[in-house]
Amino acid sequence: MTHHPLNRTDTTLPKIAIIGGGLTGLFTATLLERAFSQGNDKDLIPSITIFEKSRSVGRLATRYRTDSQTGKNWQWAFGAQFFTAKTASFQHFIAPWLESGLLQPWCAQVVNLTPANDSIESSDIQSKEQWNITQARYISTPKMTSWGRELADELQHTTIKFKTRVAPLAQYDGSITEKADKKTELFDDTGASLGYFDWVICTAPNGQAAELMADSNFAAQSRITEPQMQACYTLMLGWSDIAVLPKALSKDVQPEWDVAYLIDSILDRIFIEHQKPAHDDLLPSVTIHASNHWSEQHVDDDIETVQAQLLRAAQQALNWDEANAPSQIDSHRWRYAATVVNDSADKEAPSILVDEPHQWIVSGDWCAQGNIESCYQMAQQTVEAIYNLRKII
Template identity: 70%
Template sequence: MTDHTLLSTDKSSPKIAIIGGGLTGLLTATLLERASNQTHDLSNTPKITIFEKSRSVGRLATRYRTDSETGRNWQWAFGAQFFTAKTDSFQQFIAPWLETGLLQPWCANVVELTPADDNGQSPDIQSKEQWDTVHARYISTPKMTSWGRELAAGLKHTNILFKTRVAPLGGHTTHSDDKKTELFDETGESLGWFDWVICTAPNGQAVELMADSGFSQQVNITQPQMQACYTLMLGWDNAQELPETLNSQTAPQWDVAYSNSEVLDRIFIEHHKPARDELLPSITIHARNDWSQVHVDDDLETVKATLLMAAQQALNWGKDSAPSQTDCHRWRYAATIIDIDTKELGILVDETRQWIVSGDWCARGNIESCYQVARQTVEAVCRARSI
């Protein structure tokens, strides 16, 4: 963190609204609470409210189904599959959860997979690399959602309101001269007055939330370009029914495949991950972002059919080895297009209104970015309150 403290003796406890209960919102609340703890002045502890439109937090999305006969689950991490920790500060932050085992490194065997072609050529699998603990990819156990829920459970001065959709700030929102903002839900009911409003939604949603609000950084919200991603989820009833591509004694044994396909990007074997031994065979496939963006408004069942055809070419299943479970999910805002020559946007701050627009898309678009922008947000609040 920084040497700044959130609170000062001559200012009252701030009321802070965080729009969005994804990782950025949870990490922002966590770091705000930690900043306030530096003063040991409980009378000035910030009162934080997270408004989350869905029924859960974290957004490290997990979907599962239960086999009624065996009671065992298929499970798919249909959002982020893993994350990295490249900076010292983020490595230190996640260390406690590595010690408990809630976060674990995934040392996957990675291959490059060329799907079967129309001429009868079988899929070709070539070893690519093995992930190691030096350049670790981390997962949350037993589900990818577990870390987000643990972060939420650790919040002491934060109230999380689920299934609450905040209305655009350019609508009924009231802003007073003393830098307080009244938020409303989509029905027009008041959600209360706040000293700070922090929006952590994807930039497409942030544009709508801040439209016509007078937000001084409005034009910059659309600067990062984002692309969609479709996720295909497949399950088999037992390992014996897996296609040979997934269960071959001759081909390289693998956990992750980079696909040489116009449609598919990466294939992940869920039941090979740490702490997933009890799962029924479960495969998650991410489509290419550029392909997904072109088809982002297509009928979901049509997209699913196309992805299944591409997956069959990649995994080469037949009638006796076809998956028994299939599902598909569309992420409209999945990946931030990164230009190596372009400086990261950083959080967007309107100091006059004390509004902040944040999100992983303000940085590199990954989970470590959630932590980085959360730190930037807390530093901005600290600076303003120490003036």
């Protein structure tokens, strides 16, 4: 009989490892703590460890620079710009942070923008829509990283180990297939043991997840690479003062806008950061996402070459000259940014991948729609799988 460490007759605290400290990992840890703090399981709240290869948590990435003269910041949300909450469950989950003001709805004015080209002298800007409370887009304030850090700080039974790369599960254990009913020992990339765990949950992007689970006899290995993921380049621009902004970004332009969808460009969207809620004290900051298709085609190109191409496209869109050129320029490459969603009728419902005998789970937003609400939905499924698989006597 397969042994489940969450058996209520087991007096030891179940140990759970989560690989990846993005939002899927943070949501999973949060929901696990909540699930096992209720009812008859409150004495068996799992001991959870999150292993994160970087120095911070959360997919809601923020980059900023401080101006030495004014002491003010340029700030760019260079990862996810916003998220939606379409299900009642996720709306209920985010409610406390909406009440505190850490999360806020962003009622942006949205336009379609066709950059200047051989046919038109300056960019053509046409109203598209205004985001509203009914189908709200939410941001985290004062930075997009603030929510992830708040989630991490509120965890009570979870340890987060930063700058820790977990090695592929089979790398240091040739007999792993014989240990289906025992705990899993994880190692870092130097070969040092990270400890034994009853459950291992991998929340990395699917390309990395496939590498982590390779040769481990993971039951659903072939399904990890089924979803296609595309890259995204982000360009970050800053100006020293509102007065030197190019006309396309000024308040004088009609229609006024906060978000632009690009037409006939390698760029996809432009976001004006300093016009977002609770961002009034920022220096003029603009974040630009290249199209996923173009980014994927150039994913292995030299980053400086890519930045130069993005900058030329941005200049065509925003029409600056030497006097209105940005004083701050930066870029970032996301190798795994967007999930290609298959809307075919025969597609299976989005779901995590579970190997019950090993007690391993592969999860992530890429298992579903590739957005932040998907992070929450996959975290829900993970907690249900672990909680329901415990043996009830």
